[in-house]
Amino acid sequence: xxxxxxxxxxxxxxxxxxxxxxxxxxxxxxxxxxxxxxxxxxxxxxxxxxxxxxxxxxxxxxxxxxxxxxxxxxxxxxxxxxxxxxxxxxxxxxxxxxxxxxxxxxxxxxxxxxxxxxxxxxxxxxxxxxxxxxxxxxxxxxxxxxxxxxxxxxxxxxxxxxxxxxxxxxxxxxxxxxxxxxxxxxxxxxxxxxxxxxxx
Numbered sequence: 001x002x003x004x005x006x007x008x009x010x011x012x013x014x015x016x017x018x019x020x021x022x023x024x025x026x027x028x029x030x031x032x033x034x035x036x037x038x039x040x041x042x043x044x045x046x047x048x049x050x051x052x053x054x055x056x057x058x059x060x061x062x063x064x065x066x067x068x069x070x071x072x073x074x075x076x077x078x079x080x081x082x083x084x085x086x087x088x089x090x091x092x093x094x095x096x097x098x099x100x101x102x103x104x105x106x107x108x109x110x111x112x113x114x115x116x117x118x119x120x121x122x123x124x125x126x127x128x129x130x131x132x133x134x135x136x137x138x139x140x141x142x143x144x145x146x147x148x149x150x151x152x153x154x155x156x157x158x159x160x161x162x163x164x165x166x167x168x169x170x171x172x173x174x175x176x177x178x179x180x181x182x183x184x185x186x187x188x189x190x191x192x193x194x195x196x197x198x199x200x
Contacts, residue, residue: 022200024197026198043076056119066123088109115145155170181194
């Protein structure tokens with residue numbers, strides 16, 4: 001097992017304004033109960049598709065994917081009686097825009113297991129262009145050769161730029177390109193829900 005360098009940089013704060021204008025809440029599409037049901041459904045689908053949980057590892061992408069992966073592991077344990085190993089993955093140095101914008105490491109990559117010959121389920125909060133997932137695939141391969149890689153997301157908002165598709169989706173949420181989908185989790189944001197924001 002190899003481990004990446006540890007960074008202690010906090011995740012960037014979500015601002016309410018930007019260069020193009022001020023962001024405002026357009027709609028709140030999920031509440032806490034909706035999130036819980038989505039996580040539970042994804043957990044059941046993962047176990048069903050893989051005929052159990054014995055060869056599965058969950059790898060959450062910083063920041064909110066890490067929290068979602070932990071919730072999925074808790075859900076699997078509650079009905080399957082098996083604790084699925086969970087890892088955390090920082091993809092900052094694998095992104096394809098690394099030369100365009102500054103690199104901001106999100107947290108330490110921690111994979112306390114061998115990915116070789118395991119089914120790795122990547123977990124993220126929102127699937128958008130697919131570029132973050134492409135970076136995550138490159139990062140995972142640096143740690144070994146998984147038997148398979150699957151993808152679980154809470155929200156698929158469309159607008160893909162790469163041929164990447166989620167295996168497990170909490171909610172398909174059609175959006176405009178210039179809208180922002182924000183997943184809010186109690187352990188990070190002090191609130192639970194999914195919101196759509198738009199720029200004035």
